[in-house]
Amino acid sequence: MLTNVKAKTLSTQMVEPPHRLSFWREVICDVFVKLDCERVREEGEFSGTIVNGSIGDLQFSEVISTGQHVIRSKAQLARASGDYFLISVQTAGHGRVVQDGRTADLSVGQFALYDTSRPYELMFEDNFSQLVIRIPRQAFSNRVMVSDRLTARAMNGRQGVGRIALSYLAELDRSFPSVDPSMCGRLCDTFIDLLSLAVSSDHMDQPDVSNVRLTQLYRIQRYIEDHLSEPDLSPQRVAAHHRISTRYLNMLFEAADSTAARWIWQRRLEKCERDLLDPRYAGRTIGEIAYSWGFNDLTHFSRTFKARYGLSPRDYRESKRSLVSPH
Incomplete structure (x- = not known):
């Protein structure tokens, strides 16, 4: 290798x-x-x-x-x-x-x-x-x-x-x-x-460490990952799909030091950050990228992105481009 x-x-x-x-x-x-x-x-x-x-x-x-x-x-x-x-x-x-x-x-x-x-x-x-x-x-x-x-x-x-x-x-x-x-x-x-x-x-295959909550959390995380691009994805929808209460859903996410809502926003931000840096999407606007990953409010997206990455989406994109631009 x-x-x-x-x-x-x-x-x-x-x-x-x-x-x-x-x-x-x-x-x-x-x-x-x-x-x-x-x-x-x-x-x-x-x-x-x-x-x-x-x-x-x-x-x-x-x-x-x-x-x-x-x-x-x-x-x-x-x-x-x-x-x-x-x-x-x-x-x-x-x-x-x-x-x-x-x-x-x-x-x-x-x-x-x-x-x-x-x-x-x-x-x-x-x-x-x-x-x-x-x-x-x-x-x-x-x-x-x-x-x-x-x-x-x-x-x-x-x-x-x-x-x-x-x-x-x-x-x-x-x-x-x-x-x-x-x-x-x-x-x-x-x-x-x-x-x-x-x-x-x-x-999960090891009976001595089987844990119903860990198994549930993993399945829920995979469900969220598969539906991130859908604007109506919410803790309420996730809980309903898995036939549990939102309270129990958030209790599961306590093990990951998070909540269901925070996890969804975090994964959406990471997908947007990846696409902002992808040369294939250089022609896409910031709004198009944000909307493609389930955000429906560009102001909210920009604010949460800056809180996470320290720069606005536009400044972040430009700063990374300057690092790879030929001199």
Whole structure:
């Protein structure tokens, strides 16, 4: 994987053996988040290579290394920057992800989700390789209510939705050289949708963590996503469709620190923000884009957009255009 995406390779072979572990610590901190790393065996040389590339807001890293113990401690959280979810896909050897009181033992073809905002550990007893996908928190949590029930669980990437998601990623990598750059955002959105579905469906299949409310919330979020462009989409309509009260609907959204109305506006704003930056829609007015995603009051749209992104829709569009304009 990452054979066609523009990538950077960082390897301990770049430095002398006595300095390789300290170099590796610096590399993984730069690529992922603040971490500590220790060898699991003193004998033999330590080695590690990371091939790191990005598509849109997603970062992909192929990690090939000798055994190690990686720790994300409370001390590192205190001086951390960035807020991400990470998904590790085991591609060779065995790995272990520890978070929220659980341990996910990963063999080839399995993957696990973990949250960089809380402590975690990664353990590898022998040589291994993984594909690590870094996803901005907002991009993932907008699609599925991610709680500590979903972290550090071994999920199957060889069947079901997990296989579909990883197959899509492999095809995206193969086709990347011929992909119009303006399409990258949409392609990444599709991949995140598939990952969200894979994580959620795997979680729902486990009877020991079955949760009726999480299942309901996920289905409601998917319904909202499918009907965002319809102006009459409202909490009342969503509740009626799912045969629940609006009070119960908002109680479900408390788990996502939101309300149904806020969730709808947030997703509509994000769709509009994406289209404002899409070169294919350069000829569309701001009003046309806003109305296409269910807004029916342009003044309200402009006000809420500025509150979210810090600029009016027009200024936001122009500022982003200036960043990519040729000089």
